[in-house]
Amino acid sequence: MNIRNIVRISYLPHVLLALCIVWLAGAVRPPHTDSPFDLNSFSELPVLHGGRIKPMDTVARTSLLMLSGKQTLKTPEGRKPAVLWLLDMLFMAERADDYNVFEINDPDVLGLLKIQQTDQRLFAYRTLEPFLEEIEKQASYAEQTSDRTRFQSALLTLFSRINLYQKLQHTMQTAGKENALAEVQTFESGIRSFEEKKRSGITIDLKDENFISLAKILQEYKLVHEVAEFRPIPSPDRPEDPQAWMDIGEAITENAREGGISPSVMSYLEMGDAYRQADPARFNGVLAKYKDSLKQKIPGLMKNVHLEEIFNYSEPFYKSIILYVLVFLLAFVSWIAGTKDLPPALNRSAYWLLILAFVVQTLGLTARMVLQGRPPVTNLYSSAVFVGWGAVLLGIVVERLYRKGIGSVVAGAIGCATLIIAHHLSNQGDTMEMMRAVLDSNFWLATHVITITIGYSSTFLSGFIAVIYLFRRWLDRKLTPQDDDAFAGMVYGIVCFSLFFSFLGTILGGIWADQSWGRFWGWDPKENGALIIVLWNAFIVHARWMNFASTTRIMQMAVFGNIVTVLSWFGVNMLGVGLHSYGFMDQALTWIVIFSVSQLIIIGFGFLPERRTR
Amino acid sequence: MFRQILLFVSGVKFILFCMLLMMILVVLGTVAQVDIGSFAAQQEYFNSFWVYTRTSLGISVPVFPGGLTTALLWFMSLTATLFVRARYDRRHIGIVIAHAGVLILLLGQIFTQILSEETRMVLQEGQTVNYSMSSREVELAVISDAGEGRENVVSIPWEALSGKDEIRTPLLPFVLRIKKAYPNSRLVHAKAGARDVFATQGAGTETAVKEARPSRSDEVSDTASAVVEMVDGGKSLGIWLFSTGLEQPQTVQAQGQAYQIVMRPLRQTFPFSLTLADFSHDVYPGTDIPKNFSSLVRLNDPSKNENREVLIYMNHPLRYGGYAFYQASYGKDDTLSVLQVVRNPAWLTPYVSCTIILIGLAVQFTSHLLQFVRKLQ
Numbered sequence: 001m002n003i004r005n006i007v008r009i010s011y012l013p014h015v016l017l018a019l020c021i022v023w024l025a026g027a028v029r030p031p032h033t034d035s036p037f038d039l040n041s042f043s044e045l046p047v048l049h050g051g052r053i054k055p056m057d058t059v060a061r062t063s064l065l066m067l068s069g070k071q072t073l074k075t076p077e078g079r080k081p082a083v084l085w086l087l088d089m090l091f092m093a094e095r096a097d098d099y100n101v102f103e104i105n106d107p108d109v110l111g112l113l114k115i116q117q118t119d120q121r122l123f124a125y126r127t128l129e130p131f132l133e134e135i136e137k138q139a140s141y142a143e144q145t146s147d148r149t150r151f152q153s154a155l156l157t158l159f160s161r162i163n164l165y166q167k168l169q170h171t172m173q174t175a176g177k178e179n180a181l182a183e184v185q186t187f188e189s190g191i192r193s194f195e196e197k198k199r200s201g202i203t204i205d206l207k208d209e210n211f212i213s214l215a216k217i218l219q220e221y222k223l224v225h226e227v228a229e230f231r232p233i234p235s236p237d238r239p240e241d242p243q244a245w246m247d248i249g250e251a252i253t254e255n256a257r258e259g260g261i262s263p264s265v266m267s268y269l270e271m272g273d274a275y276r277q278a279d280p281a282r283f284n285g286v287l288a289k290y291k292d293s294l295k296q297k298i299p300g301l302m303k304n305v306h307l308e309e310i311f312n313y314s315e316p317f318y319k320s321i322i323l324y325v326l327v328f329l330l331a332f333v334s335w336i337a338g339t340k341d342l343p344p345a346l347n348r349s350a351y352w353l354l355i356l357a358f359v360v361q362t363l364g365l366t367a368r369m370v371l372q373g374r375p376p377v378t379n380l381y382s383s384a385v386f387v388g389w390g391a392v393l394l395g396i397v398v399e400r401l402y403r404k405g406i407g408s409v410v411a412g413a414i415g416c417a418t419l420i421i422a423h424h425l426s427n428q429g430d431t432m433e434m435m436r437a438v439l440d441s442n443f444w445l446a447t448h449v450i451t452i453t454i455g456y457s458s459t460f461l462s463g464f465i466a467v468i469y470l471f472r473r474w475l476d477r478k479l480t481p482q483d484d485d486a487f488a489g490m491v492y493g494i495v496c497f498s499l500f501f502s503f504l505g506t507i508l509g510g511i512w513a514d515q516s517w518g519r520f521w522g523w524d525p526k527e528n529g530a531l532i533i534v535l536w537n538a539f540i541v542h543a544r545w546m547n548f549a550s551t552t553r554i555m556q557m558a559v560f561g562n563i564v565t566v567l568s569w570f571g572v573n574m575l576g577v578g579l580h581s582y583g584f585m586d587q588a589l590t591w592i593v594i595f596s597v598s599q600l601i602i603i604g605f606g607f608l609p610e611r612r613t614r
Numbered sequence: 615m616f617r618q619i620l621l622f623v624s625g626v627k628f629i630l631f632c633m634l635l636m637m638i639l640v641v642l643g644t645v646a647q648v649d650i651g652s653f654a655a656q657q658e659y660f661n662s663f664w665v666y667t668r669t670s671l672g673i674s675v676p677v678f679p680g681g682l683t684t685a686l687l688w689f690m691s692l693t694a695t696l697f698v699r700a701r702y703d704r705r706h707i708g709i710v711i712a713h714a715g716v717l718i719l720l721l722g723q724i725f726t727q728i729l730s731e732e733t734r735m736v737l738q739e740g741q742t743v744n745y746s747m748s749s750r751e752v753e754l755a756v757i758s759d760a761g762e763g764r765e766n767v768v769s770i771p772w773e774a775l776s777g778k779d780e781i782r783t784p785l786l787p788f789v790l791r792i793k794k795a796y797p798n799s800r801l802v803h804a805k806a807g808a809r810d811v812f813a814t815q816g817a818g819t820e821t822a823v824k825e826a827r828p829s830r831s832d833e834v835s836d837t838a839s840a841v842v843e844m845v846d847g848g849k850s851l852g853i854w855l856f857s858t859g860l861e862q863p864q865t866v867q868a869q870g871q872a873y874q875i876v877m878r879p880l881r882q883t884f885p886f887s888l889t890l891a892d893f894s895h896d897v898y899p900g901t902d903i904p905k906n907f908s909s910l911v912r913l914n915d916p917s918k919n920e921n922r923e924v925l926i927y928m929n930h931p932l933r934y935g936g937y938a939f940y941q942a943s944y945g946k947d948d949t950l951s952v953l954q955v956v957r958n959p960a961w962l963t964p965y966v967s968c969t970i971i972l973i974g975l976a977v978q979f980t981s982h983l984l985q986f987v988r989k990l991q
Contacts, residue, residue: 051898051905231900243899401990434898434905441929493986496979503975507968516929518940518956519730520964521723523656528644532637539633546626572644 009341013349016330020323020356027314033081036280041287042271043083043312046294046305048245049230051434055305057312059230060086062430063168067161068101068122069427075099089168091272093175097125102161106154112138125165135159167229172248172268174220181266181273184252187217188261218253225249233264239297264290308371316364317385321419323357324392326350328412331405350408351399357415358392365389372432375446377453379433380573381425386450387569388418390457394497398461398490404483406490410464414457424587444512452505452530455498456565459533462494463562463599466555470605473552477611488551491558492544498561499537506530529568536564556606563596617698623687624694632687639665639684653750661727685724692717708978715970722963730958733882734942737890737911739949744887746955747879752838752858755881756786757874771880772797775840788868791843793853798826798836801859812841816864818855838877844868882955886915886935891923893944893951907941909951926953 030040043057060082061071068074073085088096100122104110107117113131115123128135139159142152169175177183190210197204204211228247235244246254251265267290274283295302327350334346365376365385372378377386395411425431439445469487472479509530510520521527540557543549549557570588622628643659650658659665660681666674679687692713700710733746754770768785775781776797781790793812804811804822813819823839839857843850846868854864856877863874889912896905908927913920913934924932932939936957943952 048900051901051903245899434901434903436904444929489986493982496982500972500975500979504972507964507972510964510968512929514961514964515931516940517942518732518931518938518954519958520726520961522652523640523643523660524652525644525647528640532640535633535637535640539630539637542626542629542633546629548626548630 009345012345013352016349017352017356020326020353024319024356024360027319028310031081031313033084035084037087037275038280038284038287039081039083039087041284041291042087044302044305044309045232045287045291046234046298046301047230047232048242050430051242052432053242053245053301053305054430054432055309055312056086056232057083057309058430061312063164063229064101065427066164066429067103069103073099073101074122086168087275089165090172091275093169096169097129100124101165102128102158104154104158106151108151109154109158112155125162128162132162135162164229167227170224171228171230172224172232172272174224178276181269183217184261184265184269187214187252190214192260221249221252223249225253232268233262234294234298236262240301263293304371307367311364311367311371316360316367317419317422320357320361320364321416321423323353323360324412324416324419326412327354327357327408328416331408331412334405347403347405347408350405350412351396351403354392354396354399354408354411357412358389358396361385361389361392361415361419368432374435374442375450377449378435378439378445379431380570381422381428381431383449383453383456383569384418384422384425386453387456387460388415388422390454391415391418391461394458394461394494398465398494402486402490404486406465406468406487409468410461414460414464441512444508448505448508448512450505451501451508455502455505455530455533456569458494458498458501459537459561459565462491462498462558463560463565465494466491466558467562467599467602469555470552470559470602473555473610474605474608475611479610484551488554491555492541495537495540495558495561499534499541502530502533502537506534525572529572532564532568533561536561552606556603559599559603562599566592566595620694620698623691624697624699629691629695632684632691635679635687636684639678639681642678643681681727682724685720688720689717692720705981708974708976708981710974711977712971712974715967715972715974718963718967718970722960722967725960725963726958729960730956731882733955735888735939735953735955737888737909737951737953738946739890739893739951742887742889742914744885745881745883746953747881749835749879751880752877753880754840754842754856754875754877757863757876758871769881772838786873787846787871788851788866789845791845792840793843794823794839794841796823796825796839798828799839799857799859800824800826801837801839801857813853813855815852816854816866817860817862818857818864821855821860823855823857840877884935884937885917886913886920888913888939888953890951893948895944895948907944909941909953 033039043055043060045056046053047056047059049059064073064082064085065071071082072079073082085096085099085101088099100120102123102125103121104113104123105121110117112134113123113128115127135155135158138152138155142148142156145152148156166175173180191214194204194211194214225247226249228249231245231247231250233246233248233251235241235246238244246262248265248268251262267286270286271283271290274280274286330346330353331350334343334350337343337346368382369376376389377383391414392411395407395414397407399405399407399411401407435445465487469491472483506527509527513522513524513527514520536557540554540561543557544554570592574589639659642665643655646659647655658680662680663683664676665678665680667677668674695713696710696717700706700713702710733748735743735746737743752772754775756768756770758766760766766785768783770781770790772795775792776795779792781792800823802810802822802824804820806819808822810822810824811818811820812823813821823841826837828836835858837857837859839855839859841853841855843853844866845851851866851868854866854875856864856875858877858879860877863876866873866875890909891912892910893908894910895907897903898905906927908925910923910925911932912923913932915921915935926932926939926941928941931941936959938956938958938961940954940956941951942954944950945952
C-alpha cells in the first residue's frame with residue numbers, strides 16, 4: 001500500500017464528521033412546504049393545551065400521533081405535515097373527514113365496522129361515521145368492566161380517539177360551518193344593538209327572529225366552549241398568565257357583551273375564512289399581522305414557542321438515532337475489517353461521530369429542559385431518552401480509556417435502542433405533560449430520578465459490554481488474555497458505578513417517600529424494582545471480590561443485569577396496569593419477553609467451549 | 615465449632631445465598647401485590663418469618679423464608695463478617711464502613727416494621743379534631759357524659775371482643791357477654807326473629823348479620839360486627855348488635871346512667887388538636903391534572919402553649935409531638951381533607967445508615983478508581 005492511500009484513509013474521520021455536520025445544519029432551517037399558505041408561521045401560533053402554552057404544530061403532531069401513530073399525514077399525493085391536517089380539521093372538517101387517520105389493528109373492532117382485515121390499518125372518519133352509535137354503546141359496556149378483553153380495550157382506545165377527533169373539529173368553530181366569520185360578525189353587532197336597546201329601556205321581544213337566531217349562535221358557541229380541545233386566545237388583561245387564556249367559545253360568548261370580541265378571535269376566524277376560500281394572500285396577511293401583535297404582547301411566551309417549534313422540526317432525537325446506527329456499524333466493521341489501516345480509521349470515525357451524536361442528543365435534552373423548566377426525566381418517555389444519554393456518556397469514557405471500539409459499539413447500540421423505545425413510548429401524546437402534584441418537585445426529580453436513571457444506564461452498559469465479551473469468547477480466535485482483563489476491568493468498574501448510583505437513587509427515593517407519605521420504605525413495586533437492581537449489582541461485586549466466579553461467570557451475571565433492569569424499569573409499570581397504558585403495555589410485554597429470552601440465550605453462550613487457540 | 619459457624623455464615627456462598635433469597639422474596643412479594651393488594655403482601659411476605667401457602671386441604675404450609683427471617687440471616691452474616699473476616703486496615707476501611715451501615719439499615723427497617731403506626735385524620739373545613747383513626751383496626755367505644763362538656767370513653771379493643779366470652783371492668787357498671795364477633799360481615803335487612811337476627815335491643819333488631827371472609831384488598835375496608843348481651847347485676851338488659859356498618863351510637867341505660875356505645879375505627883387521641891381552616895386543590899389550566907393539594911390547619915396544644923397556623927402540602931408534612939401529618943386525600947367538593955398520621959420512632963435510622971453506607975462506598979470505589987487510573991498511566 002502506498003503512502004497516498006494511507007493519507008486518504010486516515011482522513012476518513014474528518015470527511016465523515018464534516019458530512020454529518022452539514023447534514024445536521026440543514027435540519028435547523030424551517031422545513032420547505034409546497035403549500036402557498038404560510039404553514040411554518042401558523043405552526044408557531046401559541047395555544048394553551050394540556051396545561052401549558054405550546055405551538056400549534058405540537059398540538060397537530062401529538063394529536064395526529066395519538067390517532068394514527070405517525071407525525072405526518074399519509075395521502076395519495078404523499079406525506080403531508082401534521083399542521084396542514086390540523087388546518088383542515090379546524091376549518092374544513094368535511095375535507096379532513098376523508099383522511100385516513102384512525103389506526104385500527106384489532107380484527108374484532110374492524111369486524112364491528114364490517115371491515116375485513118387487510119393490510120390497510122388507517123381509516124377515515126367517514127368510514128367510522130355510520131357506526132358511531134354502536135361504538136359508543138360498546139364503549140359504555142367496556143367502561144363498566146374492570147377486567148377488559150382485548151376487544152374492549154381496543155374499542156375504548158378507538159372511542160377516545162374519536163372523542164379527541166371531534167373535540168379538535170369543534171375547537172375553532174362548529175365543525176363544518178362555512179360562514180363562521182360572517183356569522184360571528186352578525187352576532188357581535190346583534191348583541192350590541194340588543195344591549196343598547198336594553199340600556200335605553202326598550203323591552204325585547206323574545207319571539208323576535210333576530211333574537212332567536214342570536215340565541216342559536218350563542219348556544220352553538222357554548223358547545224364549542226364545552227368541548228374545545230385547546231385554548232388559543234390570550235386574555236386581554238393578563239396575556240402572560242396561561243390560567244387566563246380562553247377558548248374560542250368562551251371568548252365569543254363572554255366578550256360579546258363587554259367591549260366586543262377579542263381581535264385574536266377575529267384573526268383566527270378570518271384565517272379560517274381565507275383558508276376555506278383558498279386565498280393564501282389574505283390568510284398569510286392576517287396571520288403575519290396577528291403574529292406581530294402577539295410578539296409585542298407576549299414576547300417571552302413567543303420565544304419559548306419558537307424554540308419548541310425548532311425542536312419539533314429539527315427532530316434531534318431522530319437525527320441521533322441515525323448517527324448512533326452509523327457509529328455502531330463503523331465500530332463493528334473496524335473489528336472485522338482485514339486491512340491494516342482501515343480499522344483505526346473506522347474506529348476513530350465511530351468515536352468522533354459518537355461524540356457528535358451525543359452532542360445532538362444533549363441539545364435535544366437541554367431544549368426539553370428549558371421548555372419544561374424541569375430536570376430531564378419527568379416521565380417514562382424521557383427516562384428512556386436519559387437512560388440512553390447516560391449510557392452513551394459512560395460509553396464515551398470507556399472508549400477514551402480503552403480505545404478498542406467496545407465503548408463505541410455498545411454506546412451506539414444502547415443510544416439507538418433507547419431512542420427507539422422512547423419513540424414508541426411517545427404515542428401517548430404530549431411528552432412534555434404537566435407533573436401530577438406528588439411528583440411536582442424539581443429537587444427530587446433532579447436528584448432521585450436522575451441518579452436512579454444513571455443506575456439503569458450503567459447497568460445496561462456493563463450488560464452490553466458483557467454481551468460482546470460472550471460473543472467474542474465464543475467466536476473470536478484471537479481474543480488475548482489482555483482482552484480478557486480489559487473486559488473484566490470495564491465490566492467490574494461499571495458494575496461498581498451502578499451499585500453506587502442505584503443505591504444512592506434508591507435511598508433518595510426513600511427519603512422522598514418519607515417526606516411525602518411518611519414512610520422510608522413501603523415495599524411498593526417501584527421501590528422493589530430499584531432494590532433488585534441494587535441487590536443484583538451487589539451480588540456481582542461480592543462474587544468477584546471474594547473470587548467466587550470466573551470472568552465468564554461475571555460476564556453472564558452482568559448480562560442477567562440487563563433483564564433485571566428492564567423488568568424493574570418497565571415490568572413494574574405493567575403490574576399496576578392503568579387505563580391509559582393498556583395498549584402500549586400489551587405490546588411492551590411481548591418485547592420484554594423477547595429481550596429477556598435473547599439475553600438468556602447469550603448467557604448460554606458462556607457455557608460453550610472457547611474458540612480461541614492458546 | 616463456633617468459629618466455624620462464624621466462618622460459614624460470613625463465607626461467600628452464604629452471603630450470595632442471602633442476597634439471592636432476598637431478591638427472590640422481593641420478586642415474589644411484588645408480584646403478589648397484584649392479587650392480594652399491597653398491604654396484605656407486605657404483611658405476608660416482608661413482615662413475617664415465613665411465607666405460607668394454603669394447600670387444598672386447607673392447611674397453611676410455610677414455603678419460603680419471609681422478610682424477617684431473611685433479615686435475620688443477613689444480620690448474622692454481616693455481624694459474623696465484621697467479627698471474623700473484615701480487615702480493619704486502610705485499604706479496606708470503606709468496605710467495613712459500608713457493611714456497618716447496611717447492618718444499621720437492616721435493624722432500622724426491622725424496628726420500623728414492628729413499631730411504626732399509620733392512621734388517618736379526617737377533617738371537615740372548620741372542624742377541630744384531636745384524634746386519628748386506624749384504617750384497619752376497630753374498637754367498641756362506651757361513652758358516658760362526665761359533665762362540663764367532657765366525656766368518659768372506655769375503649770374495648772377488637773382482640774378483647776374476639777378473644778373473650780365476657781368483659782368485666784371496674785370502669786363500667788355492667789358486664790358485656792360476647793355472643794358473636796365477626797372480623798368481617800354482611801348486614802342484611804330482615805324481620806325481627808328471623809335467622810341470623812340476634813339483637814333484641816337497639817338499632818340492630820331488624821338486621822341479620824352474616825359472617826364474611828376478611829377481605830385483603832387495599833380499597834375495601836371490612837365490616838366488623840359483634841353481638842353483645844349486656845348484663846347488669848346478673849340481670850340481662852338485652853342483646854345488641856354493634857357494627858362498623860351501623861355508624862350511629864346506640865344507647866344502653868344502666869344504673870341510671872346512659873351509655874352511648876358504638877363500634878368504630880380504633881382512635882388514637884392526641885394531647886393537641888388540629889382545626890382545618892381551608893383545603894385547596896389546584897389543577898393545571900384547561901386540564902384536570904392536579905397541580906397541588908394543601909390543607910391550612912390551626913395547631914392548638916394548650917400544654918405547650920402552641921397555637922399557630924400550619925400549611926400541610928405535598929412533600930411538606932407537619933411533624934409535631936412524635937407524629938408526622940401528611941396530606942393524603944380529600945373529598946366532598948374540596949371541603950374535606952384527609953391527613954395520613956405516622957408515628958415511627960425509628961424514622962431517623964435510614965438517614966443515618968444510608969449516609970454511612972454512601973461514605974463507605976465512595977471511599978472504597980474512589981480508591982479503586984485511583985488505583986485503576988494509576989495503572990492505566
